[in-house]
Amino acid sequence: xxxxxxxxxxxxxxxxxxxxxxxxxxxxxxxxxxxxxxxxxxxxxxxxxxxxxxxxxxxxxxxxxxxxxxxxxxxxxxxxxxxxxxxxxxxxxxxxxxxxxxxxxxxxxxxxxxxxxxxxxxxxxxxxxxxxxxxxxxxxxxxxxxxxxxxxxxxxxxxxxxxxxxxxxxxxxxxxxxxxxxxxxxxxxxxxxxxxxxxxxxxxxxxxxxxxxxxxxxxxxxxxxxxxxxxxxxxxxxxxxxxxxxxxxxxxxxxxxxxxxxxxxxxxxxxxxxxxxxxxxxxxxxxxxxxxxxxxxxxxxxxxxxxxxxxxxxxxxxxxxxxxxxxxxxxxxxxxxxxxxxxxxxxxxxxxxxxxxxxxxxxxxxxxxxxxxxxxxxxxxxxxxxxxxxxxxxxxxxxxxxxxxxxxxxxxxxxxxxxxxxxxxxxxxxxxxxxxxxxxxxxxxxxxxxxxxxxxxxxxxxxxxxxxxxxxxxxxxxxxxxxxxxxxxxxxxxxxxxxxxxxxxxxxxxxxxxxxxxxxxxxxxxxxxxxxxxxxxxxxxxxxxxxxxxxxxxxxxxxxxxxxxxxxxxxxxxxxxxxxxxxxxxxxxxxxxxxxxxxxxxxxxxxxxxxxxxxxxxxxxxxxxxxxxxxxxxxxxxxxxxxxxxxxxxxxxxxxxxxxxxxxxxxxxxxxxxxxxxxxxxxxxxxxxxxxxxxxxxxxxxxxxxxxxxxxxxxxxxxxxxxxxxxxxxxxxxxxxxxxxxxxxxxxxxxxxxxxxxxxxxxxxxxxxxxxxxxxxxxxxxxxxxxxxxxxxxxxxxxxxxxxxxxxxxxxxxxxxxxxxxxxxxxxxxxxxx
Numbered sequence: 001x002x003x004x005x006x007x008x009x010x011x012x013x014x015x016x017x018x019x020x021x022x023x024x025x026x027x028x029x030x031x032x033x034x035x036x037x038x039x040x041x042x043x044x045x046x047x048x049x050x051x052x053x054x055x056x057x058x059x060x061x062x063x064x065x066x067x068x069x070x071x072x073x074x075x076x077x078x079x080x081x082x083x084x085x086x087x088x089x090x091x092x093x094x095x096x097x098x099x100x101x102x103x104x105x106x107x108x109x110x111x112x113x114x115x116x117x118x119x120x121x122x123x124x125x126x127x128x129x130x131x132x133x134x135x136x137x138x139x140x141x142x143x144x145x146x147x148x149x150x151x152x153x154x155x156x157x158x159x160x161x162x163x164x165x166x167x168x169x170x171x172x173x174x175x176x177x178x179x180x181x182x183x184x185x186x187x188x189x190x191x192x193x194x195x196x197x198x199x200x201x202x203x204x205x206x207x208x209x210x211x212x213x214x215x216x217x218x219x220x221x222x223x224x225x226x227x228x229x230x231x232x233x234x235x236x237x238x239x240x241x242x243x244x245x246x247x248x249x250x251x252x253x254x255x256x257x258x259x260x261x262x263x264x265x266x267x268x269x270x271x272x273x274x275x276x277x278x279x280x281x282x283x284x285x286x287x288x289x290x291x292x293x294x295x296x297x298x299x300x301x302x303x304x305x306x307x308x309x310x311x312x313x314x315x316x317x318x319x320x321x322x323x324x325x326x327x328x329x330x331x332x333x334x335x336x337x338x339x340x341x342x343x344x345x346x347x348x349x350x351x352x353x354x355x356x357x358x359x360x361x362x363x364x365x366x367x368x369x370x371x372x373x374x375x376x377x378x379x380x381x382x383x384x385x386x387x388x389x390x391x392x393x394x395x396x397x398x399x400x401x402x403x404x405x406x407x408x409x410x411x412x413x414x415x416x417x418x419x420x421x422x423x424x425x426x427x428x429x430x431x432x433x434x435x436x437x438x439x440x441x442x443x444x445x446x447x448x449x450x451x452x453x454x455x456x457x458x459x460x461x462x463x464x465x466x467x468x469x470x471x472x473x474x475x476x477x478x479x480x481x482x483x484x485x486x487x488x489x490x491x492x493x494x495x496x497x498x499x500x501x502x503x504x505x506x507x508x509x510x511x512x513x514x515x516x517x518x519x520x521x522x523x524x525x526x527x528x529x530x531x532x533x534x535x536x537x538x539x540x541x542x543x544x545x546x547x548x549x550x551x552x553x554x555x556x557x558x559x560x561x562x563x564x565x566x567x568x569x570x571x572x573x574x575x576x577x578x579x580x581x582x583x584x585x586x587x588x589x590x591x592x593x594x595x596x597x598x599x600x601x602x603x604x605x606x607x608x609x610x611x612x613x614x615x616x617x618x619x620x621x622x623x624x625x626x627x628x629x630x631x632x633x634x635x636x637x638x639x640x641x642x643x644x645x646x647x648x649x650x651x652x653x654x655x656x657x658x659x660x661x662x663x664x665x666x667x668x669x670x671x672x673x674x675x676x677x678x679x680x681x682x683x684x685x686x687x688x689x690x691x692x693x694x695x696x697x698x699x700x701x702x703x704x705x706x707x708x709x710x711x712x713x714x715x716x717x718x719x720x721x722x723x724x725x726x727x728x729x730x731x732x733x734x735x736x737x738x739x740x741x742x743x744x745x746x747x748x749x750x751x752x753x754x755x756x757x758x759x760x761x762x763x764x765x766x767x768x769x770x771x772x773x774x775x776x777x778x779x780x781x782x783x784x785x786x787x788x789x790x791x792x793x794x795x796x797x798x799x800x801x802x803x804x805x806x807x808x809x810x811x812x813x814x815x816x817x818x819x820x821x822x823x824x825x826x827x828x829x830x831x832x833x834x
Contacts, residue, residue, distance in 0.1 A: 038085075039085035039086075040085050043084065043085060046167065046170070047070070049166075049170045050070075050163055050166040050167065050170070051068075053166045053169055053170065053269065054068055054162070054166055054273065057269055057270055057273045058273050062274075062277070062630070062632065063273055063274045063276075063277035063278075063632055064277070065273060065276065065277070066823060067823075068159070068162075069159075070159055070160055070163045072150075072156060073150060074122075074124070074128070075125060075128035075150050076122060076125060076150045076151055076156075077121050077122055077125040077150075077151045077392065077393065078121060078122065078151075078153065078156060079122040079125065080122070081122065081124075082117065086114065086115075087114070088114060088115035088116050088117040089111065089112075089114060089115065089116045089117070090117060090119075090120055091117075091118060091120065100112075125151075129147075129397075130143060134398075135398060136398045136399065136400050137397060137398065137399045137400070138399075138400050138402055139316070139399050139400065139401050139402070139403075140402060140403040141288050141316045141317070141403050141405065142826060144287060144288070144316045144386075144390075144391065145284060145287045145288060145316075145825070145826060146824070147391050147393065148283070148287045148390055148391045148392065149283075149825060151391055151392035151393050152283075152390070152391060152392040153392050154283075154293075154296065154392075155283055157296060158276060158279050158283075158296035158297055159276075160299075161272070161296055161297040161298055161299045162272050162273065162276050162297040164299035164300070165268060165269050165272040165297060165298065165299060165300070166269055168265045168268065168269070168300060169262075169265045169266055169269045171265075172261050172262040172265040172266075173262060175210060175261070175262070176210050176211070176212065176262070178207050178208075178209050179207060179208050179209070180205070180206070180207045181204075181205070181206055181207065181208070182203075182204060182205035182206070183203075183204050184201070184202070184203050184204075185201070185202045186199075186200070186201045186202075187199075187200050187202075188200075190230075196230050197228075197229040197230040198226055198227065198228055198229060198230075199226070199227040199229060200224065200225070200226045200227075201224070201225045201226075202222065202223070202224045202225075203222070203223045203224075204220065204221070204222045204223075205220075205221050206218065206219050206220035206221055207219055210258075212255050212258060212259055213247065213253070213254070213255055213258065214247065214248050214252060214253045214254065214255075214257070214258040215245060215246065215247040216245070216246045216247075217243075217244070217245045218242070218243070218244045218245075219241075219242070219243050220241070220242040220243075220244075221239070221240075221241050221242075222239070222240050222242075223237075223238070223239045223674060224237070224238045224239075225237055225674070226238075237669065237673065237674035238668065238669065238674070239668065239669040239674045239675065239677070240666055240667070240668040240669070240681075241666065241667050241668075241677070242664070242665070242666040243664070243665050243666070244662070244663065244664040244665075245662065245663045245664075246660055246661075246662045247660060247661045247662075248658070248659065248660040249659045249660065249661065250653075250656040250657050250658065250659045251653060251654060251656045251657060251658040251659070251691075251693075252653070252658070253653075253659075253660075254653070256646075256649060256650070256653075257650060257653045260646075260650050263646075264643065267302065267639055267643065268298075268300075268301055268302045270639070271302040271303055271636040271639055271640070272297035272298065272302070272303060273297075274632040274633070274635060274636055275294075275295065275296070275297045275298075275303040275632065275633065275636060276296075276297050277632055278294055278631075278632040278633050279294055279295070279296050279297065280821060280825055281814055281819040281821060281827075282294040282814060283825075284821065284825060284826065284827050285315075285810050285811065285814055285819075285827070286315065286390070287315060287316060287390050287391070288315050288316045288317060288810070288827070289315040289316075289317050289806075289807040289810050289811070290314040290315030290317070290318055290807070291315070291807075291811060294633065294814075302636060302639070302640050302643065303633075303636060314382075314385070314386065314389070314390065315386075315390070315807075316386065316390075316401070316403075317405070317406075317803055317806065317807060318382070318803075319379070319382060319383060319386060319401045320401065320403055320405060320406045320803075321406065321799060321800060321803050322375070322378070322379045322382060323379070323401065323406070324406050324409050324410075324796075324799050325375060325796050325799075326372070326375050326376060326379060327410065327414075328792055328795050328796055329368065329371055329372045329375055329792065330372060331412060331414075331417065332368050332372075332788055332789070332791075332792045333365070333368045333369055333372055334417070334421065335756070335788050336361065336364050336365035336368045336785070336788060337365050338421065338424060339361045339364075339365075339760075339763075339781075339784050339785075339788070340358065340361040340362050340364075340365045341428065342424075342428075342763050343357055343358045343361050343763070343780070343781055343784075344358050345428060345431055345432060346763065348432075348434075352780065352781075356781075357780060357781030357782075358781070360781040360782060360785060361781050361784065361785060364785040364788070364789070383399065383401060384396075387399055406799065406803070408607065408610070408611050409611070409795075409798070409799040409802070410607075411604045411607045411608050411749065411753075411795065412600060412603075412604050412753075413455070413458070413600060413603055413604075415451070415455060415458075416452075416455055416596065416599065416600045416603065417600065419448050419451050419452050419455070419596060420593065420596045420597065420600065422445075422448040423445065423448055423589065423592060423593055423596060424593065426441055426444065426445045426448075426589070427589045427590075427593060429441065430582060430585045430586055430589055431586065433579075433582070437579075437581060437582060437585070439534065441585075442526055442529055442530035443530050445526065445530075446526065446527065446530060449523045449526055449527070452519065452523065452596065453520075453523065455599070456516050456519075458603070459512055459516075459599060459602065459603045459606070460512065462603050462606040462607050462610065463508050463509065463512055463606045465606070465610050466505060466508065466606045466607075466609050466610040467505065469609075469610045469612055470502075470505060472612050473501060473609070473612060474498055474501070474502075475615075476612065476613065476615055477496055477497075477498050477501060477743075478498065479615055479617065480496050480739060480740060480743060481496050481498070491740070491744070492744075492747075494747065495743045495744045495746070495747045496743055501609070504605060504609060505609070508602055508605060508606050511598075511602050512599075512602055515595055515598055515599050515602065516599075518560065518591075518595050519592070519595045519596070519599065521556055521559055521560055522556075522560060522588065522591055522592050522595060523592075524556060525553060525556040525557065525560070525588060526588065526592070528553050528556065529553060529584075529588075532553070534581055557588075560588075560591060594761065597757060597760065597761075598757075601753060601754070601757055604753055605750060605753070608746060608749055608750060608798075609746070611746075611802065613738075613739060613742050613802060613805055614805075614809065614831055614832050615739065615832050615834070616732075616735050616739070616809065616812065616832070616833045616834070617832075617833070617834045618732065618833055618834065619732075620725070620728055620729045620732055623728045623729075623732060623812075623815075623816060624724070624725050624728055626816045626817070626818065627724055627728065627815060627816050627817055628721075629817070630816060630817030630818050631724070631815070631816070631817030632817060634720075634721075634724065634817070637717055637720050637721075638717070640713065640717075641713050641714065641716075641717045644706075644709050644710045644712075644713035645710050645713075647706040647709060647710065648703070648706045648707055648710055650706070651699070651702045651703045651705075651706040652703055652706075654696070654699040654702065654703070655693060655696050655699050655700065655703060656693060657690060657691060657692055657693050658689070658690065658691035658693075659688070659689070659690050659691075660688070660689050661687075661688050662685070662686070662687050662688075662689065663684075663685070663686050664684070664685040664686075665682070665683065665684045665685070666682065666683050667679070667681060667682040667683075668681035668682070669681065724815065727815055728812075728815055728816075731808055731811055731812055731815060732812075734804075734808055735805065735808050735809075735812070738801050738804055738805045738808070739805070741801055742798070742801050742802065742805070745794060745797050745798040745801055746798060748794040748797075748798075749791075749794045749795060749798050752787065752790045752791040752794045752795075753791060755787040755790065755791070756784075756787040756788060756791050758787075759780070759783050759784040759787045759788075760784070762780055762783075762784075763780065763784070809829075809833070810827060810829075812833065813827075813830065813833075818830075
């Protein structure tokens, strides 16, 4: 007789195997879900998502993001070389650190296991600085900006805020992704007098999905395995599959409401990307020119809109301007010093009767020294503040500010001035009749004469540069001439005369070769005299005995128109202590000093006239129209206004009734088989739920706030437009004023140079023939001091006008929204704006 296996035994065995398979599966799932990914993996995933988001939003050429990275470069002071996922502890306060070990008498965790570091800033950042052999960082405007990009905390914060804004979008997008979940629980329980003991293992997996219409779908699978440990060994199985779907229709329903958070996050990210591009433009201007900040991207929400303004201070250019002012002040100190010495010598010689004139020049000399010391100290403080605030480096860093940008405002050549000072030093010995003229005087003077020869090519080069600028100067003069018609009753037309400008250029072409010829003749005369013995020179003057060298000297004196003056002095000496050698040298050195001053004056005129200002000619109406189309913050302002308008609809949704439709179904297994789903264990629930809007006070208030917020946003928007309009109009008025004033101040500098020249000539005039001394004007000191101070003032004003115009051009480009940066973030100067 054939026997068959017990079916219940087979079912039990199969169920046991299935339960073991399910248990193994859920255990593996539990293992991976418990530990998850590493910190590094999570960080890299976030970086990757942010990079993709910013890459997609930043494709537009108007706000393109180039080389974006939230990670600082190793050159940066705030670069962190440690593993960001396992940071060591920074230096802590000693007293506060005790709580890291014991708190309220309780043993704390092992915080020291994470390691320690003694550094807060990157200890190696100084190795990357562009230092010279003396360890000094030489800063031109490009180097200063590049270092600010690397080390500025504000710039890095802006980059990080943009990163955080992108994370918001990542989170909102994730809300609409399919989200899986799962878990495992294992419990042992014992109860009752018979010690009823069970071991229950519950596993659960599923996913949920949110759709754009507001619907929420959930699929859930739960499996429970129970072992009865007391009495006979039995086990039971239960698996249930649940599916549910909920769709709201009125309150919390509709795509406008459901997608609001994602929409706002996407719009905010776009606004922050635009703001980052706008901030980068402003950052360059703030570092190089100074000015008001336009605001950085925000970590959450849209950035606020603000007008930039045209004010500029604290930038790199202001340091260069301070250097020019200090150089001008140094020359003023030297000029006052020389004037004081000359007037003191004239007083000793009896040509200045009032000692008050000497004291007046001495007082001006002392005041000029005091101003110089003050300017130097103020400059050093400004440099430290610039390095610390604008760049983000320690204020004690050794830096040297040097850039050729303002070199053109070195109108009076320091090298020629130094030669003139050296000649004046020897001349003072000759003029002082109480001093013996050294035999080596002309030999000692000769090196200065050789240096002077090397200055002629520089003067010709300055004249050549001026001639190359003539077409540009004429174009600017003609442009300004048209604009000055409305001021013709108040503005001297000579400052805007094309004819007068061309006459100055022609005068330079004529005067410089003539001066060179005279100076070379004078230098040849001095060279010849230094080779003749003093006795032969005296004999030449007194007895007419000539050597070959003396013949050459007499010919040179005749060509320089000095011979007659010298012969008259020899025949009718005005000085009781007549010295023929001194009578020969005084007119020669007077001629040399005067010609050097004339050479310096003509070079200054050439340099002054060669300085040009890039013209700007744009109406306020055109400027406002351009700004409305190109300013990135204006685009953001429009977007933010719409955001406030959208808030009304979003809050109004909460005033409606709550109406939702739901479907829920489930199916379970039999007790003996964890995979045998049965219709007997199935269920279905379908329903509609409605909640009347009887209590909506909080929602009502939110709705009214949104309405009022929109009205406030409307006012903020047109106020922003008015601010931009006002700023543009103010900037253009300032530019117009500067362009006029620049030419007026140019002429003022020419007048001031001539005034100083005439005042110095007055001191060098010899006494009339036949007179021992001739009293000079009582106003000589006053005139000289005023001339020197006026020259200092107009030189500084002329330079500052140009610097202000340069800064306003960058501000105008920023305010118009047309500022272009190269791949390194450096401003591409567009030149003329018309």
